[in-house]
Amino acid sequence: MARSLPKPLPPAAALAMADAGTRAGEAREPWVLARDAAVIGLLYGSGLRIAEALGILRADAPTGTADGLTVTGKGGKMRSVPVLAPVRRAIEEYLALCPWNLPGTGPLFVGQKGGPLSPRIIQLAVEGLRGALGLDARATPHALRHSFATHLLSRGGELRAIQELLGHASLSTTQIYTQVDAARLMAAYDSVHPRARA
16 A cells, blocks of 8 residues: 655744744743743754654753754664754753753653653644644644655755654655655646646
């Protein structure tokens, strides 16, 4: 059976999801909004799976001048990923606001009571953002990872580099993003080229 293509978000929507200001009107504590923005920023800015982001230890938090992070992916496979300056700032803001004392060997991201953060909390945050931004049900935390790969590819990123960043064992797994980009290009062609409508 043919695999369905990943559904990336438009770049503006992905950026809005990672912006703590998008949820500023919600009746939530500022540190919770900052935490969610930092996690979502890692999903989109570094292409992490939700479990990878929530598995980061406090001692490994990318802050200050750190521009990378080592994460443990599927099968215990470790890989290095970049951490963009806006994502670092989001993590630093979360740490400044977090009311809990986070030991170095404990999780970077914690829940309301100071324990490990549940993936479901981030899924609910994304659901709320999806409604606020008028996105469909395909806008999930994992869609941010798809968006990371698709947006890199559409901007000229090399497939092998994207494979390494995503932690895919096989290049064929990463190649599905070339089909997403080709489908996007054909849709743009069909919508604007005069000969496409002939």
